[in-house]
Every structure is written in C-alpha cells, then in structure tokens.
Amino acid sequence: MKKLFLPIGALALYSSAVAQQQSDRPNVLLIYADDIGYGDLSCNGTSAVRTPNVEKLASEGIRFTNAHCAAATSTPSRYAMLTGEYAWRRKGTGIAAGNAAMIITPERYTMADMFKEAGYQTGVVGKWHLGLGNETGKQDWNGVVKPNPADIGFDYSYIMAATADRTPCIFMENGRGVGLDPDDPVYVSYTENxxxxxxxxxxxxxxxxxxxxxxxxxxxxxxxxxxxxxGGKSALWRDEDIADSITTHAIRFIENSKKTGEPFFLYLATNDIHVPRVPHERFAGKSGLGPRGDALLSFDWTVGQVMETLKKLNLDDNTIVILSSDNGAVIDDGYKDQAVELLGNHKATGVYRGGKYSSYEGGTRVPCVIRWKGKIPAGVSDNLVSQIDWFASFASMCGVNLPEGSAPDSENHLDSWLKADVKGRSWAVEQNLHNNLSITDGVWKYIPAANGPAVNKQTNTELGNNPKADQLYNLLSDPGEHSNVAEENKELVQKMRDELIRIVESGLHIQPGYFISK
Known part of the structure; x- marks a missing residue:
C-alpha cells in the first residue's frame, strides 16, 4: 500500500490562519452518493462496471479503504454527517417518511452553519431525506414549506423532499415546489389514498x-x-431526468458562486443509485448489469460533469472534493429491475459481508475519496475514518470555534486525511436498521448480542443481529466476518463492550431502543 508523506511546509496550508484568508480558503464539494457500496466503484477494484470519472478523482487524491458512514441507512447517516452527532442519540432519526417533519431543527448548529460562519456560500442539491416543515403530515406543499434547509445554514437548496421511491415526487427549491400550477395543487398522505x-x-x-x-x-x-x-402534474419529475436535473442545479450553484468571488460549500447528494433505478436513456442498457449498473454509469457521469465545471471555471486547484456514500449497497430494494438476476460477478460490497441495513462491514464501510489538487499527494490510506468527523475537521481548517454542545461526536482528524502514517479514529460506532450498535477500531469489529432478525428477507441482507451471542471479527485476516472469535478473545470482547458503553453513556441525549447487554 502506498503511504503518503506530506512535507511540513505543506501542512502550513491547513493552518487556521491561512484558511481564514479570503484568497486561500478552498471551496468544498461534498459528493454524497446513495446506496453505492464499497465495491460498486471501479477504483476499489471489485466492480464489473467502469466508473472512469471516479477513478480519475481517486488517482488524484486519497482513496480510503477503511472509511465508514455512521449508520447503515440513509436518514441517520445524513443526520450524523451534518450534525456531528450519532443519530442513535436522538429519537425520531430513523428512515424518514416523505412527509416527515424536519429532523434537524433550526436551533441545531450544523456543518452548513459552520461553513456559513466561515464566510462560505452554502448549498444543498439532490436527495434530502431529512424531513421538511414543523409537523409530520401537515406541510402545505403548495406554499413555502418551513423550516427547510435555509433554517439550518444552507443559502440555497434544490432537493427531493425524501427519496425517489417516496411521495411527493417533486423537487423543492428554497422550500417551494418547483413547477407547481396553482390550479392543480399537490396533496400528500401517508395514511390513506x-x-x-x-x-x-x-x-x-x-x-x-x-x-x-x-x-x-x-x-x-x-x-x-x-x-x-x-395533483401537481406539471411539477412531477421524470425519473430518467432526475440525475440531469440534480447535476444541472449543482453546476449552476458553482457558477453563481464563482461570480461572487466567495468560497462555496456544496452538499451534492445524488439520487443515484437508489431505487427506483431509471437512468437516462443514454445510459440504459450500457452497463450489462441492468438498471442498477446503468445508474452507476449515471453517477459517474455526474462526477465528471461537476469536475469539468470546476476545471472550466478555474476552481479545480482550490476545491476540496470529497466523494462517499450514505450507506452500503443493496441489490433488490423494492423493485423488479433485474439487479439480482444480472449481478453476475459484480461484488457491490467488495469482500465485505452484509450491506445496507446491516451491522456487518458491508453496511457502513463505504467508498471514500478526498482530493485537493496540488495540496494532498495522491495515494491510498487504510486509516479508520468516519463521516461524522468531517464537521469538526472542516471547522478546524476554517478556524471556526464550534459552539458548546455542537457536533458532540465529531472529532478533528484533519491530519489523518492528509497523511497515511497519521493514525485516524481510535473507535467508530456503527448503527444498523434495528438501532443495534457495533464498534470497530479498524482491525477488530465487535457486534454485541442484540435482538432482531438475522436476515432482512425482503432484500436478502444479513443484518448481524444475534440475540444469543456476541460477535468478534479480525478484519485484517477475516474481512468478510466469517469466523466469530469472541469465545477465544473474551478479554478483548469485554474491552470493546466497555468502550462502546462508555461512548454511548457519554452523550447527553441517549435514545432508548439501541441494545447493548451488560
């Protein structure tokens, strides 16, 4: 594995004093994929689908092999990333319905608030899935729905209220439905037709x-x-055009930011490759793996388009680009799109067990690339890193002192992003569909005995739940978590159980429902 060594002089580029200077503050582009697993991108070596734009990005930056989202499902993962707080500490942070109230309330200090305080223009484009409005089911979708992303630090938003498989199937721009006809209002219900x-x-x-x-x-x-x-017929999206619409608005935000001369933070949350997978006609049938593989081509195209925009606007050298995913891969997630039948030798989670919804590594070990051209040497890192640390690390780079109580679980690991010989996180806590927690130090993975089904029969995903036995795996010798060595390593099991309990009990807000037996 190639190790990265950053010269001492280069580290000065990351000091708070330099970062606060207007001319030197880098733009930050966060490309957050949906349901793309560790093995789905060809830069990680197990994909049957070529993703050349991501490959190029990875070749110019650091490709992390031990990067984790905070949860194996969408809403809690996004919540943790934007707030710096593990979602299991808060009630109501599970997978959000399309008419859910906004889960991150306006009084919360978010990553977007931090960038805004540092003088950045802030935007979110794409999948939201964190709720809108004050009260679930009470939104007036034909007016301005508040609160919305503007109330938690985003100057601009062009979002899907939830996901493509949930109503309402319209885009929301700055809190208002795009293209709605007053004579044909839209109505949404999650209780009756x-x-x-x-x-x-x-x-x-x-x-x-x-x-x-x-x-x-x-x-x-x-x-x-x-x-x-x-209703709302004039505003309904066409599934084939979702990626194009998201990409177009992301590019427009970058172009508008360029005109102002201020740095930008853009949270670009793609719909690809979430179900229903209906990629544009120019990608349909091109991957050989059906719509799921074609959606990977669509995602790669989006990456190429925004990277070309940065280059065209002369922003390429001074933009930090992060690419990752909200959780691990799932093959059949609710539609008959031949994803299972056409999977072939494609390994969506790489060598890792489980997938979306799971406590196993396939649930939270995700692709991750960080690139700052000319500032971060290209290479590969096996540091244990977590998306929950992006908040505190960027705050350090921007010279922002976080308010007391904000981002309680986020740690500043900026150095471990930049040098492969600098240790990353000591521990990362992970959350599965059933709110059961596990913990890893990057080498060992401990999954406490916990209630819940062993398999999600709908998606055919092993969930890691076992009410009768603790699980312990050595991820270096057994990355697929096939050999449970808990019985032979009782002292290590106890150490990791104690550490997990310490982390859980260190929070001020502990959500009942997670399971850690004492």
Missing part, C-alpha cells in the same frame, strides 16, 4: 416497473411509490 387515484397494488396494469416488495402505492411515471399523492 385519495379517491380515484390508482395504486400499484390495485392497478398493476398501469406499471412499467413492478415492485418486488412494498412500493405499491401512488403511481408516478408508471412506477408505484411509498405514500400517496394527487
């Missing part, structure tokens, strides 16, 4: 893509979703 509206369950003849489980409620563009809606 609207009279006369067809559903996937009752009207399968209207579908062009059929659900494999769930996803059988309101039909939009021939695809049934989770949740009900009616």
């Amino acid at each position: 609207f009279p006369g509206e067809p559903t996937g369950k009752d009207n399968p003849e209207l579908l062009r893509m059929h659900p494999s489980h769930g996803h059988d409620q309101s039909i939009v563009n021939g695809i049934s979703r989770i949740g009900y809606m009616k």
Whole structure:
C-alpha cells in the first residue's frame, strides 16, 4: 500500500490562519452518493462496471479503504454527517417518511452553519431525506414549506423532499415546489389514498416497473411509490431526468458562486443509485448489469460533469472534493429491475459481508475519496475514518470555534486525511436498521448480542443481529466476518463492550431502543 508523506511546509496550508484568508480558503464539494457500496466503484477494484470519472478523482487524491458512514441507512447517516452527532442519540432519526417533519431543527448548529460562519456560500442539491416543515403530515406543499434547509445554514437548496421511491415526487427549491400550477395543487398522505387515484397494488396494469416488495402505492411515471399523492402534474419529475436535473442545479450553484468571488460549500447528494433505478436513456442498457449498473454509469457521469465545471471555471486547484456514500449497497430494494438476476460477478460490497441495513462491514464501510489538487499527494490510506468527523475537521481548517454542545461526536482528524502514517479514529460506532450498535477500531469489529432478525428477507441482507451471542471479527485476516472469535478473545470482547458503553453513556441525549447487554 502506498503511504503518503506530506512535507511540513505543506501542512502550513491547513493552518487556521491561512484558511481564514479570503484568497486561500478552498471551496468544498461534498459528493454524497446513495446506496453505492464499497465495491460498486471501479477504483476499489471489485466492480464489473467502469466508473472512469471516479477513478480519475481517486488517482488524484486519497482513496480510503477503511472509511465508514455512521449508520447503515440513509436518514441517520445524513443526520450524523451534518450534525456531528450519532443519530442513535436522538429519537425520531430513523428512515424518514416523505412527509416527515424536519429532523434537524433550526436551533441545531450544523456543518452548513459552520461553513456559513466561515464566510462560505452554502448549498444543498439532490436527495434530502431529512424531513421538511414543523409537523409530520401537515406541510402545505403548495406554499413555502418551513423550516427547510435555509433554517439550518444552507443559502440555497434544490432537493427531493425524501427519496425517489417516496411521495411527493417533486423537487423543492428554497422550500417551494418547483413547477407547481396553482390550479392543480399537490396533496400528500401517508395514511390513506385519495379517491380515484390508482395504486400499484390495485392497478398493476398501469406499471412499467413492478415492485418486488412494498412500493405499491401512488403511481408516478408508471412506477408505484411509498405514500400517496394527487395533483401537481406539471411539477412531477421524470425519473430518467432526475440525475440531469440534480447535476444541472449543482453546476449552476458553482457558477453563481464563482461570480461572487466567495468560497462555496456544496452538499451534492445524488439520487443515484437508489431505487427506483431509471437512468437516462443514454445510459440504459450500457452497463450489462441492468438498471442498477446503468445508474452507476449515471453517477459517474455526474462526477465528471461537476469536475469539468470546476476545471472550466478555474476552481479545480482550490476545491476540496470529497466523494462517499450514505450507506452500503443493496441489490433488490423494492423493485423488479433485474439487479439480482444480472449481478453476475459484480461484488457491490467488495469482500465485505452484509450491506445496507446491516451491522456487518458491508453496511457502513463505504467508498471514500478526498482530493485537493496540488495540496494532498495522491495515494491510498487504510486509516479508520468516519463521516461524522468531517464537521469538526472542516471547522478546524476554517478556524471556526464550534459552539458548546455542537457536533458532540465529531472529532478533528484533519491530519489523518492528509497523511497515511497519521493514525485516524481510535473507535467508530456503527448503527444498523434495528438501532443495534457495533464498534470497530479498524482491525477488530465487535457486534454485541442484540435482538432482531438475522436476515432482512425482503432484500436478502444479513443484518448481524444475534440475540444469543456476541460477535468478534479480525478484519485484517477475516474481512468478510466469517469466523466469530469472541469465545477465544473474551478479554478483548469485554474491552470493546466497555468502550462502546462508555461512548454511548457519554452523550447527553441517549435514545432508548439501541441494545447493548451488560
């Protein structure tokens, strides 16, 4: 493995004093993929789909092999990344419905607030899935829905309220539905259907893509979703155009920021490769792995488009680009799109067990690349790093003193991003679908005995839940977590259990529902 050594003089570039100077503050572009597993991108060596734009990015920066999101599902992972607080510390941070109230409330200090305080223009474009409005189910989708991302530090937002498989199927720009006709208002419900509206369950003849489980409620563009809606016909997205729309608005934000001369922070959250996977016609059939593989090509195209924009605007050298994913891979997540049948030798989670929803490494070990051209030497790092630390690390770079109580679980590990011989995190806590926690030091992985099903039968994902036995794995000799060595290493199990309990009990807000037996 190539080790990185950053000259002492180069480290000065990261000092708070230099970072605060207007001319030297780097832009920050965070490209956050959806459901892309460790092995889905060809830069990690196990993908059957070539992603050349990501490969180029990785070749110019640091590719991390031991990077983790904070949770194996979307909403808690995004919550933790933006707040610097593990989601399991707070009630109501599970997978959000499309009509959920905003989970990060305005009084919370977020990563976007931090960048704004440092003089950055801040924007979020793409998938949101953190709720909107004050009260679940009470949003007026035909007006300005508040609170929205503007209330937690984002100057600009162009987002999907939740995900592509959930209603409402419209984009929201700065809190307002895009393209809505006042004469055809949109209505959303997660309790009952609207009279006369067809559903996937009752009207399968209207579908062009059929659900494999769930996803059988309101039909939009021939695809049934989770949740009900009616109206808003002029505002409905066409699934094939979602990636183009997100990319276009991300580029527009970068271009507008360039005109002001101020640095920008852009949280670019792609819909790719979340279900329903309906990539644009120019990608359809090109991967050989069906719509899931084609969506990987679409994601790679988005990366190429924004990177070309940076280059065209002469922002390439002074922009830190981070690319990662919100959780691990899932193959069948609710639609019959031949993802399973056409998987072949593709290893979406690489050598790792489990996937989205799971306590095993496939749930939270995700692709991660950091690139600052000319400032960070290219290479590969096996440091244990966590997305929850982006907050405190960027605050250090920007010279921002975080308010007391903010980002309680985020640690400043800026140096470990820059040098492979600098130790990363000592411990990372991970959360699965059932709110069960596990802990790793990057070499050993401990999963406490905990209640819950062993397998998500709908997605055919091993979840890591075992109510009868602790699990301990050596990730260096057994990265696939096949050999449980807890019985032979009782002292280490106790040490890691104690550390996990210490971390959990160190928080001021502890959510009941996680399980750690004492």
